[in-house]
Amino acid sequence: MEKIITPLGAYYFSPKILYLGRKKINRQIARQNLSDFNRIAQKNKLYFGLLYGTLLGAIREHDFIEHDEDIDLFVLSEQRNLLLQMLFELRENGFEVVRYDRRGLISIMKNNEYIDLYIFGPLKEGIRSCCGECVLEKYLLNTVMYAFLSENVLIPADYEEYLLFEYGPDWRTPVYYTDFKVSKMATIMMFIKEKIKYRLPDVLFYKYVQRLEKKLIDKFDAKMNVFIKSNQLNAES
Template sequence: MGQIIIKEQPFHFDEIDLTYENSIIIDSSIAKQNLLDFKAVLDKRGIKFLLMHGTLLGAIREQQFIKHDIDIDTCTFEEEKLVEVIPELSQAGLKLCRYEKNVIYSFIRNNVYIDVYIVNKLKGLISPFYVRYLYRIIPRKYFRCTKKMIFLGETFKIPNHSIKLLEFWYGKDWQTPISNSPSNDEDKRGTYLEQHRRFLFRPIYKIIK
């Protein structure tokens, strides 16, 4: 049994250990309804979110969920607002099943879960250029600038630089489906902090020159 504090009150939920090892391929019809109901709740409360990772890949490349994907991927800047609507999502049947503050919240219904990754603003000189996302420091441009696309008959927001983001996560061959493989980008996306180390650790006067 897990617990999260919502408006200074404890909220209990059934915690599930979600891993690639115990995952199952999503039922696309269930996934569609889960995502649309999730969107309805967040739209009602004015909470902005983006399609990400495998869901973004499927929306752009196939106009549907990837055939062998195991979850639905989204992200948001608005963690506090998301936490406040957890009871409302629960009433809609989308039950909180795991969370890690500042990192991820997962909601499950009928064995299909939605991951909501948290985009964290940074402080200091790099704050206009980078955010923290999944333990990584990556360019803020992927989240600051967005555009709309039709997916599942509804309008969703996606990163304005979606193609470059997909190339980074999945490689230049992201448009080629990999048979019987979920949208696991973990081994390809690397660490932006390492890739941009020369920029981040330049002398300050060079950064602000």
């Protein structure tokens, strides 16, 4: 058992190994999970929205992407404690935490389908990050309500610009990034790696992830510079 320290006390959970190629998303269950989460979030006044593949699917397919694996949602670090408090209510409604990265990623699962909750905090002016993944702050703060699968959820107001930046000019064309065939040995290695990460004290954990995060941030900065130079993004935004 692992634990998360929340404002309401310790939350204990049994982690699961989540990895690329684990299984295809079950759209029907995912729809219900999003509906249940949305209801609880609205009750608690949690500000969240669609991001990554879930946003891409909402705009392009008007559904979850058939070959996706999970639901991707963003939350702001200003409401981190509120989200942690909600974990107990989410548990009462069938959601269990199955992954926790102390830098700001929480995965909750219900009926074998999971939601990734990315808690984005300020990195530098105009940019927020979560576990090394960077997003322009305006995409998280300037949002509009969008009707998705009978749910009203927030998405970036300039969602087309975000999708162009995140996935490139061919974002309207589906890309199959895995065949969902992962070897048993690869699964075992991922399990061992995750177990070690949970056991590392903060000083070693953050030292371990520092290099990984720097590579992601450098990649984002380079991508940003190219995007601005191509006049696809207003540098003043």
